[in-house]
Amino acid sequence: MPPRVVVTPGAAEVIRRLKAEQGKLIFHQSGGCCEGTAPMCFRQRDFRVGARDVLLGVIEGCPFYVGGAEYQYWEYFQLTIDVTSGGGDSFSLEAADGMRFVTRSRMFSDEEAKELDAAGPPPRGPEAFRPASAGVH
Amino acid sequence: MPNDQPQISAITPAKLRKRYDNFIGGKWVAPVKGRYFTDPSPIDGQVLAEVARSSAEDVELALDAAHAARDAWGRTAPAERARLLNRIADRIEENLELLAHTETIDNGKPIRETRAADIPLGADHFRYFAGCIRAEEGSLGELDNDTVAYHFKEPMGVVGQIIPWNFPFLMAAWKMAPALACGNCVVIKPASDTPLSLAVLMDLIADVLPPGVLNVVNGHGSEVGAPLASNPRIAKIAFTGETTTGRQIMQYASENLIPMTLELGGKSPNIFFADVMAEDDAFFDKALEGFALFAFNKGEVCTCPSRALVQESIFDKFLEKAVARVGKIKVGNPLDPTTMMGAQASRGQLEKILNYVKIGKEEGARCAIGGEQAHLGGGLENGFYMKPTVFVGHNKMRIFQEEIFGPVLSVTKFKDLDDAIAIGNDTLYGLGAGVWSRNGTTAYRVGREIQAGRVWTNCYHMYPAHAAFGGYKQSGFGRETHKIIMEHYQQTKNLLVSYSPKAMGFF
Numbered sequence: 001m002p003p004r005v006v007v008t009p010g011a012a013e014v015i016r017r018l019k020a021e022q023g024k025l026i027f028h029q030s031g032g033c034c035e036g037t038a039p040m041c042f043r044q045r046d047f048r049v050g051a052r053d054v055l056l057g058v059i060e061g062c063p064f065y066v067g068g069a070e071y072q073y074w075e076y077f078q079l080t081i082d083v084t085s086g087g088g089d090s091f092s093l094e095a096a097d098g099m100r101f102v103t104r105s106r107m108f109s110d111e112e113a114k115e116l117d118a119a120g121p122p123p124r125g126p127e128a129f130r131p132a133s134a135g136v137h
Numbered sequence: 138m139p140n141d142q143p144q145i146s147a148i149t150p151a152k153l154r155k156r157y158d159n160f161i162g163g164k165w166v167a168p169v170k171g172r173y174f175t176d177p178s179p180i181d182g183q184v185l186a187e188v189a190r191s192s193a194e195d196v197e198l199a200l201d202a203a204h205a206a207r208d209a210w211g212r213t214a215p216a217e218r219a220r221l222l223n224r225i226a227d228r229i230e231e232n233l234e235l236l237a238h239t240e241t242i243d244n245g246k247p248i249r250e251t252r253a254a255d256i257p258l259g260a261d262h263f264r265y266f267a268g269c270i271r272a273e274e275g276s277l278g279e280l281d282n283d284t285v286a287y288h289f290k291e292p293m294g295v296v297g298q299i300i301p302w303n304f305p306f307l308m309a310a311w312k313m314a315p316a317l318a319c320g321n322c323v324v325i326k327p328a329s330d331t332p333l334s335l336a337v338l339m340d341l342i343a344d345v346l347p348p349g350v351l352n353v354v355n356g357h358g359s360e361v362g363a364p365l366a367s368n369p370r371i372a373k374i375a376f377t378g379e380t381t382t383g384r385q386i387m388q389y390a391s392e393n394l395i396p397m398t399l400e401l402g403g404k405s406p407n408i409f410f411a412d413v414m415a416e417d418d419a420f421f422d423k424a425l426e427g428f429a430l431f432a433f434n435k436g437e438v439c440t441c442p443s444r445a446l447v448q449e450s451i452f453d454k455f456l457e458k459a460v461a462r463v464g465k466i467k468v469g470n471p472l473d474p475t476t477m478m479g480a481q482a483s484r485g486q487l488e489k490i491l492n493y494v495k496i497g498k499e500e501g502a503r504c505a506i507g508g509e510q511a512h513l514g515g516g517l518e519n520g521f522y523m524k525p526t527v528f529v530g531h532n533k534m535r536i537f538q539e540e541i542f543g544p545v546l547s548v549t550k551f552k553d554l555d556d557a558i559a560i561g562n563d564t565l566y567g568l569g570a571g572v573w574s575r576n577g578t579t580a581y582r583v584g585r586e587i588q589a590g591r592v593w594t595n596c597y598h599m600y601p602a603h604a605a606f607g608g609y610k611q612s613g614f615g616r617e618t619h620k621i622i623m624e625h626y627q628q629t630k631n632l633l634v635s636y637s638p639k640a641m642g643f644f
Contacts, residue, residue, distance in 0.1 A: 030380040033542060037379075
């Protein structure tokens with residue numbers, strides 16, 4: 001089954017560095033002005049996941065959530081998280097170092113969409129993310 | 138890096154400093170950790186200045202200064218506060234060209250817009266709130282022969298404000314003017330992408346306000362914005378930006394039980410009824426301009442009219458003329474006064490816009506014009522330019538639902554008034570909308586049914602003071618640019634006074 005969210009090697013390296021510096025991280029994407037529709041990377045303790053937020057997947061051991069209301073538009077797209085230089089002032093952790101995570105999307109093929117539909121909708125809420133074990137982050 | 142200063146771009150006005158620190162307690166103060174970042178121009182990618190990369194320690198210094206000034210400023214007579222706000226407006230007007238030039242090179246918006254809109258509107262907001270505070274009154278109620286309830290409006294104290302990069306000067310004015318008018322001291326963080334116009338302003342007004350009343354801390358959202366929003370020493374936080382961060386700011390505010398105002402974003406529908414084409418007159422010409430206004434400020438506006446809803450019966454003819462109008466938009470160097478659309482604010486923004494163009498095509502929308510990066514030669518190869526783009530599709534597409542924040546318009550058709558309202562409201566957002574009709578009743582009914590805080594009627598992109606502005610739904614809450622914002626920067630003190638000498642009889 002195709003993952004709903006994947007990460008490029010460049011972005012993965014940035015995430016690993018941020019994790020080493022800041023501890024456990026979480027990604028959340030919604031919308032809105034200025035630099036909305038871009039993934040926000042926070043320390044897990046700095047962002048409370050809502051009951052409606054959808055856990056799209058896990059990248060480099062970090063949960064990737066999207067806003068509950070926005071999910072309906074992304075349901076049939078695979079999100080690829082990449083990183084670029086210079087993306088606008090942001091509360092996202094990587095921005096202070098002059099980088100910015102960006103989201104690219106690819107529409108799932110009909111077969112992929114069928115597989116995903118058969119598997120049922122992704123889980124929602126803060127309890128949806130359960131790290132497999134303490135060592136795997 | 139501090140000792141090894143970068144080459145400053147030739148487009149930077151001579152009056153600008155090569156390095157800006159934080160403005161705290163009436164003077165420039167270097168960041169505690171001594172770190173700086175470079176601020177490049179989106180016009181050509183060259184460095185404009187070095188700016189303080191502050192941290193939580195600098196936020197604390199700013200709060201120290203603000204709290205030291207708090208009581209005296211709060212007790213300053215409204216007429217005196219108004220006089221000082223008017224002086225700030227005077228300084229802005231006297232230095233219009235410098236501020237407009239600075240704003241243009243820092244943000245990439247055309248000089249024609251900064252001269253005519255951003256800077257003058259900013260000055261006017263100070264004048265508007267200077268007037269409001271002088272005219273303000275509390276109230277009293279005579280409850281019975283011995284008891285009177287007096288209601289006084291008092292400042293909150295020290296407030297935090299976080300400004301976006303799309304209208305750096307104007308958004309700072311929108312936030313600072315009412316807060317200062319109401320007797321609060323301010324700690325404000327401009328966007329790290331666009332710190333210069335506020336920095337230049339602080340040099341222009343350094344002698345106007347008492348030290349500590351207005352403090353500017355430069356830096357990034359995670360390093361300055363988060364410590365400011367979560368600080369127990371602010372009485373209120375105001376934020377304009379994107380949704381997830383808005384939620385985070387609300388969470389920080391909840392830790393300290395402080396109120397907030399939030400302005401988040403939009404996907405504003407611009408609705409054109411068939412009767413706009415009834416005559417080929419000035420009003421029809423105005424409607425065509427209204428359609429093209431998605432390109433204002435290169436589409437980097439929370440209220441960008443990024444969806445156009447055109448009535449079915451005129452769809453093809455209207456679209457043909459409207460797209461031709463879009464074709465006349467001149468993209469170019471923002472410093473050229475004939476340029477209509479400047480550079481996108483950053484590389485990241487341009488990439489995001491191009492991403493959405495790709496998505497629109499994949500979703501099956503028809504690209505009527507534009508749809509690619511604009512490659513301008515002549516020294517602008519490293520700038521971030523986009524062609525104004527128009528897609529035709531339906532309202533469930535991603536390009537109709539997600540805020541692209543660029544010069545990309547998504548057009549669809551509607552049958553009748555009810556259909557226009559249904560499509561107009563089928564969005565997570567509710568910040569702005571435009572309604573175009575020669576029929577006053579149609580315009581009124583649609584305006585009242587659209588779930589948005591600002592409905593432009595037979596116009597768009599006007600931001601005068603004394604017209605309330607703010608969102609419904611996921612666009613946030615609170616209303617700015619009108620005296621009602623003052624309720625968010627004051628608290629009500631009720632003195633419940635008894636003139637009776639007798640005990641109540643309880644104990």
